Amino acid sequence: MSELAQEKCQACRGDAPQVTPEERDTYLADLPQWQIVERDGIMQLERVFTFRNFQQALAFTNRVGEIAEAAGHHPALLTEWGKVTVTWWSHEMKGLHKNDFILAARTDEVAA
């Protein structure tokens, strides 16, 4: 398990600190397949996972759902045939918190 994946999540709070550009680069180094995208002025962390069929994509989607529920922090999930797009951000603070990087690392683990 990567070190990031084992870190504890903080509660989702509007006044929680967004990651600094330096922190962002440090965490991204552990998440080479993820990219930062900006939508409606909100920074988000996104990765596309590919699978052999819809059933595998759906099973993965449910595993991500389980880690989200366990953490109380929830991604956007787009499940398609052979493909799932996972997008993490902190809705309350309209940006990226360390939680998002931790959950991205956990997402990588349930994909393996």
Ligand SMILES: C[C@H](O)[C@H](O)[C@H]1CNC2=NC(N)=NC(=O)C2=N1
């Ligand atoms: C009350 C509840 O815990 C909050 O609304 C949580 C739920 N899941 C969440 N998930 C994400 N990604 N961001 C949030 O701000 C958020 N808020």
